[in-house]
Amino acid sequence: MTAGMVAQKGLFGYAAHARRDPFAALFVHDRRDPYPLYERLRAQGALPRSVLGVRYTTSHELSSQVLASRAFGPTAESADVSALEGDLDLSLLQLNPPDHTRLRRIVTPAFGRARMAGYRERIETTVDRLLDDVRPGEPWDLVAGLGAPLPIAVITDLLGIPAYDEPTFLRFGEAIAGALDGVRSPRHAADLVRASRRLEAVFTRLVAQREAEPGDDVVSALVAARDDGRAAPEDLVPLCNLLLLAGFETTVNLIGSAVQHLLAHPQQWRRLVEDPSLAEGAVEETLRFASPVQLTGRFALRDTQVGGVDVPAGQGVVPILAAANRDPDVFDRPGEFDILRPNASEHIAFSAGAHYCLGAPLARLEGVIALAALARRFPDLRPAGHAVPRRGVTIRGPERLPVVAGPR
Template sequence: MPTRLGNWVTTSHSLCDLVLRDRRFGVRPAGAPVGETPTDEVDLSFLDMNPPDHTRLRRLAQPAFSPKQMAGYRPQIEATVNELLDRAVETGGFDLVGALAAPLPIAVITNLLGIPEADAENFARYGTVIGGALDGVQSLSHAARLQKADAELNALFTGLFALRRRDPADDIISRLVAAEGEQIQPAEMLPMCILLLVAGFETTVNLIGNAVNALLDHPDQWEALCADPATMAPKAVEETLRYDPPVQRTGRFALQPLELAGKPVQQGQFVVTLIGAANRDPEAFPDPDRFDIAREHTADHLAFSSGIHYCVGQPLAQLEATVALQTLAERALTLRRAGRTRRRNSNTIRGPIHLPVRITTSVRRASATIR
C-alpha cells in the first residue's frame, strides 16, 4: 500500500521476503553516499551500504560469527549466564533486563571486540541511545545523548585502535587493524565497531526480554520449556523471533523502476517491510497469533532480515538467547511477574526496558552445575 510520503509499505511475508532478497533493491538509493538519505541517523557501517562496499566490509566481520567460533563462545556464555543468575536470584526478585538480558550481550560483544575491563552499564547505555536513533532523533535531549555517546565511543575505540596496532590480540579490533588500508579504510573502522556493538546488544537484549515476556503470558509454554530445557530452548527462541521479533521493520530503496505485486515502483522509492507483521502473516504461518514453542514452522521468519543483508550476528544472538532461556528454565521451578513491565517507545526496536520477575531456584540445577 502507498504511504503519505509517496513510498510503499507491505505486511505480506512473501513480499517482504522478496524485497529483502531482490538485488533490484538496496539499503540506499543508487549512487547515494552514506549520510545522505532520510534513513541516516547513525553510520552503521556495512548495514547501510550496497555492494560492493557492503560485501567487502561484511567479509571482515563474518569470521567472528562462524559455527566454529560459536562452539568456542558457548562455555563463556554459559558461565556468564550462571554468574548473572547467581547474583540475581539471591533476593528472589529482580529486573530481568538489568540483571540478565542486558549485561549478557554486553559481556560477550565487548570480549569479542577486545575491550578491556568493559563497563557494562555504560555500554548498555551506549547501545540503548544509539539503537534509539534508528527511529530518528526524537528531541534535543536525545540528540545531546547521542552526540555524547558517539564522542565517548569514538575516544574509546580510537584508543583501542592505537593499542592493537602496538599490541595485537585475538579479537575483532585486532583483525580490523591488520586489514587497515587494504580491506578497510581508517574512517570505516569506527562505524564497523559501533555496528557490532549496537547489533550485538540490541538484538539479544530484546530477544531475551521478549521471550521471557511471552513465556510469562503463556504459563503452559513455560512449563513445556522447563520439562525439557535443552530441546525446547532453541524452539522457544525461534518462536519468539517469529512471534515478537526485536526488530519490527526495515526497508529498501528501488535501484531501478520495477513492478511489485502489480504496483509500479519507481527508482528511488522506498519500500517499508513490516517484518513484525509479516511474521504473523496467516498465509505463511497457520494460527499466527498463537505463541507455541513446539510450532512446526512452515516458512522462515524475517526477524534477522533476508538476502545479502541477513544479520551477520544471527548465530551469536540465537546462541546467547538459547543459553539464557535454557539456564533460566533449568534453575527455576517458578517464574512470575514481580511488577509492571515497561516497553521501550520505538517503532523499529521492540522489547522491554524493565521486566521485574521472581523465581524459585531449583535444587536439580544446583547439582547440575557441579558436574
Template sequence: MAMTDMTSCPVHQSFDPLAEPYLADPYPDMTAVREEVPAFYAPSIDMWVITRYDDIESAFKDPGTFSAAVGQRPVFPLTDEARAIIAGGFHASPVMSDCDPPKHTRIRRHNLKGFSARRVSVLEPKVWAKATQLVDDIRPGRVDLVPALTYPLPAYMIFTFIGFPDEDMDMLKSWCGNRIAFSWGRPSPEEQREIATNMVHYWRYCEEFVAKRAADPVDDFTSDLIRIHREDPEAISLEEITNVAYGLSFAGHETTTNFTGNAIRQLLSHREQWDALCADRSLVTAAVEETLRYDSSIIAWRRITTRPVTVGGVEIPADAKILLLLGAANRDPKYFSAPEDYDIMRGDVRAHLAFGKGIHYCIGAALARMEARIALDLLAQRAPGMRLVEDQELTFPANVSFRGPKHLLVDWP
C-alpha cells in the same frame, strides 16, 4: 483501516508506527494492513510500507532495486545542533547494514571470517559463565530482568567479542543509551544533543581502540580483521575496521536484550509452554525460534528504491523510502499455520524472516541465538517457578524497528 486509493498507490493516513497503541502492540495493525494491501504510502513516516512475506523476501533478495543505503539514517530530520555535533567528530561511513555491493560484498566477506564458527563457539563457555554470574546475583522477590540479565549479558558478550577491555564496559554502556531513538525514532532536540555527543565519544574510543590493536593484535575479532588488513590493506582498511567495531557494538547489543526479554515474556505468558520447557530443556532451541517468528526484536527494516518498482500491483517510485514489515511477514498465514498463536512446538517456524534474507542476512544470528538459548536454559534450571508480575504495564522504546520491553518484572522464587 482507512485507506485512500490515490491512482495506483494506496495511502494510509492513520498508520503511525510511533503511536502509543502501535508501540504497545503493533500486531493488530500489521495484520490489518497485510490483509488489506501488499504496499501503501504512510505520510506519518514518509515511507512506503511493504506488508506481505513474499514481497518482503523479494525485496531482501533484490539489493539492486532495494538499496540498503538508508539502513542507519535518521527517520526524521535532525536539528542543526545535532548535525553540527556529528559533523565535528563522528566519521562513520557505510560498511555493512547500510552498504551496497560491491563494497558490502568485500567487507562482509572478511567479517564472516571473523565470525567463524570457531570464534562464536569459543564464546559459549563465556556466555554461560557471565549468565551464571548475573543469575547468581538475583535475590528472591520482585526483580527487573532487564538490568539484572537481558541488558548486561549481550553487552558484555559483544564488547568481549570485539575485544573492548572489561574495565571500559560501564563507560561504553553509558554512551550507548538511546542510540536507537536517534536513527529510528523521533528524539527531542535535547535528546539529540546528548545522543550525538555520546556517539562522538564512542566513535573516538573505537578509533583509538583500533589503532591500539593495529599496533599490537591479540586474540579477538578486531585483531582478526587487523591481520587481514596487514596481509592485504586493500581487503579492509583501518577506517573500515573502526566502522565495523562501532556498528557491531550496537547491532550485537540491544537487539539481543530486546529479544531475550520478548522470549521470557512470551514463555511466562504461555505458562504451559514454560512448564513444558522447564521439564524438557531441549525445547529451548524451539522456543528461541518461535520467539524470533512471533515476537522478534526487529519488527521492521528499511530500504530505499533505486528505480520505480511494482510491488503486488502497487507502483512505488524511485528514491522511495521503504519499511519492510517483518512482524507482518512472520505472521503471514501463507507460511505459518495459526500464525497468531505462540506455539514452541510448531513445525513451520524456520521460514521466519527475523534475521532478514540474502546478502545482508544477520551476521550475528548464531551469537544471538546462543545468548538467548543460554539465558532461557539457565532461567529454566534456576527459577522454573518464576512468574511474570501480572499488573505491570510494559513499555517499549519509541521507534520504527526495534522492539522489546524496557523493563520486565518477575517474582523470583
C-alpha cells in the same frame, strides 16, 4: 537503514497523518501494541503507499522478495544518508555493493561455526554468574539482571574490549537505538552526539592497541584488512559501532520478550522447565512472534516491480518484518505464541538476502543458553509486576520485566 528514512517528518508530521494513514499511525503509537495496526496494514494489500511517501510490505513473500532483491539496497544512490539517520554511520547496514560485500567479508569469520563453539563456554559462564546474584523470593528486573548484561559481556568480549563500564554502554545503546526511529528532541540529539563521540574514542583507542599488539579478535582482523588495503581507515570505527550496537540492542529484547511471553503462557513455561532443550523452539518462536527488529528499509536502485506494482528508482520501501512473521499464509494461528510451532524458524526476524544478520548464530546461542539456564535454575519463575515496553517503533521488547523466583 530503518524507519529513520521516514522519520524526517517528526512526530507532528505523523500525528497529522495518523488518522487517515495507518502506517503514519505506527509512529504516534509509541510503546503501544503495534500488532493490531499491522493487521490493518495487511488488509491494504500488496505494496500500499503511505502519505509519508514510502511504500511498505506486510506479507512474508513480498518482504523476503524486497530484502533479497538486487534491485533494492539500504541506501538510495542519490540519498544523503547522514541526514536520514541523524548523523549515525551504521556501516554495513547502510552500504550497497561493492563496499558492502568487501567489508562484510572481513568480519564474517568472527561469526563462523568454529568461533561459535568458542563463545558457548563464555556465554554459559556469564549466564551462571549473573543468575548467581538472584535472591529467592525477591523481585528482580530480568532485563537489567540478565537480558542486557549478557549480550554486552559477549560483544565486548568479541570485540576485545578488556574492561568496560556497563551502565555507560547501556546509555550509548539507548541513545543510538532511539535514533533508528528518528531523533526525538534536541536533548536526544545531544545524547546521540555524545554517545557517538564516546564510542568513537573507545574504538579509536582499541584500534591503536591492536596495531601495537594484534590478537585473534575482530578488531585485529579489521586492522589487518586496513593495512593490506581491503578496508579504508575510515571504515573501522563505524563497523565497530555497528557490531557493538547490533550485538546488544537486539539480543536484550530477544531475551526479555522470550521470558515475558513464556511467563504469560505458564503451560509453555512448564514445558520448557520439563525439557530445557525446547529453548531452541522458544527462541525461534519469540523471534517470530515478538520480532526484536520490527521493520527495516530499502530503496529501489532501479525501476522494478513488487507484487505487480511498479516501483520507480529511488522509491523507499519498508519491509515490516514483524508483520511478515505473522503472515497467515505461512504461519497457522499466527497470533498465538507456541514454542512447539514446527515452522517458527521460517521467520525473517534476521532479515534476508545480502544484509542477513551476521550475528544470528550468536544471538540464537545467547538466547538458548539463557532460557535453558533460567528454566533449570528457577522452575517457578513468575511475573512480579507489569512489563514496561521500550519506546520506539523499530526495536521492540521490554525495557523492564519484573520477575520473582523461589517460594511463594
